[in-house]
Amino acid sequence: MSLYRTELRRLAKRRFSRYMSLLGLLVLAAVVVGVFFTNQKIDAAQLAKAERQADQQHQEQVRWSEQERAECERAKAAGTPNDGRYPADCSVITAPSRDQIEAKWFLPSSFDFRKSFDETLVPFAAILALVGFVIGASFIGAEWSTGGMMNLLLWRPKRLTVLLTKLAALLTGVLAVTLPAAVLWFAGFWAVATFRGSTEKMTSGAWQSFALTGLRGVALVLVITTIGFALASLGRHTAMALGGVVALMVVGQFGLGILLSMASVRFAEAWLLPTYALAWMTKKITLEDWNSCNANYYGECNPATMDITWQQSSALFSVGVVVILGAALWAMRRRDIS
Incomplete structure (x- = not known):
């Protein structure tokens, strides 16, 4: 029996995975419906x-x-x-x-597909990334906490193969949910723009830009899912991933943001992870420091700026995945299974 197909079947049959996926899709549907009813077609x-x-x-x-x-x-x-x-x-x-x-x-709010759709891909990726993180953490965390991993390794003792196969099955399942959801997201907002806004001035270049942004969103979902899986495997419990993220966001991000603000650090947002996630989705974010002044020829005072690009974000996420997943693989190979 193929271990990969077995893990796919196990992932699909887990009630938590199905309920979390359904919850994420319902939230996405609620966003589309909310935008539909809060916009009007201008006549x-x-x-x-x-x-x-x-x-x-x-x-x-x-x-x-x-x-x-x-x-x-x-x-x-x-x-x-x-x-x-x-x-x-x-x-x-x-x-x-x-x-x-x-x-x-x-004028009342009206949804212009060309101008506004790109912005909707950010919450789409954020919602599905959160769902993928929780599913990934619980998928491997439940195996450790219930003893299923130890039983599996009795008849399939290749530890790294087992862990990577589980990860491959997880990413396949998340991708199977994310790609149709992305297609429905595009279709839903096209319908919103048709009946509650405008679909004018859509060119092949605009479609290509939206498609690339959507692909970056899918990649972000897979990256966050992998991180959740690796953290739970490293701690051998779902709580390791969830608790680690709560600590990172509350202590590492909010606390660090407050500390940097109090210290008047220039471009404090450059030290916060959400900035890089947003830069990955929007291709570039320009941070401004209003405490400094760059005077131009007309005597105007412009703030100093700092650009964070999607290339920098991709490097940061790549290093993060390699380090966290590498640590999980190392721990899987070195530590006792008990």
Whole structure:
């Protein structure tokens, strides 16, 4: 009997795996439904209504500026101190021009597929990565805690082969859920854009960009799943992975973020793991340090910047997977099975 097929069957029959996968898919479906009902398709009537609201806003601004300018002139003529309420020259109190008040400010939310879909791939990857992490940790953690791993090694004593086969079955199962979910995610938001927004200006380049972002999301799910599996195997218990992540996020990330902020460290976000996950999905993140000033030729003060790219994120995640999975394999080979 093939060990790989056996592990796949065991993964599929585990109720925890099925329930967690179902829960993750339900959350994704809830996101799509929520976006559908919170967006509207813009028609000519709504555009005309927005123009009227913009005109009304402009008129209110004109009336307000005229009243304030009159009050300023009266206060100036009476010599009443204004405590900094009015400028020295009352003529500078003017209303914004009509073209500065845009009608789109008064339009309801509408889902533009080309502009907005890329942003939805981040929560998609985050939700499925969390599901994959928990499933991966529990899949191997339950084997250790119940004694199933020891029984399996009695008739299949090749330790590393057994562990890697379990990992391969796990990644196959996660991939079997993630890929159809990604296709449904694309289809769901295409439907949202069709009925509650716009699908205009979609080119082959835009589709290619979305596809590459989706593939990076799938890769992130597999990486996080592998880390959860390796941590649970290293600690020989599901709690090792879950507790380690809680400690990392609460102590290592929130605590470190607060400490770096108090110490006024430049680009403190560069020390936090979520920054690199986001950079992996969006290809590049630009961090800004507003405590520094780079003056340009026009005298403007621009903050210093630091770019974090998906290449840097891939290097960090690759090293993390190699170190954690390597430690799990080393522990599997060196430690006693009891």
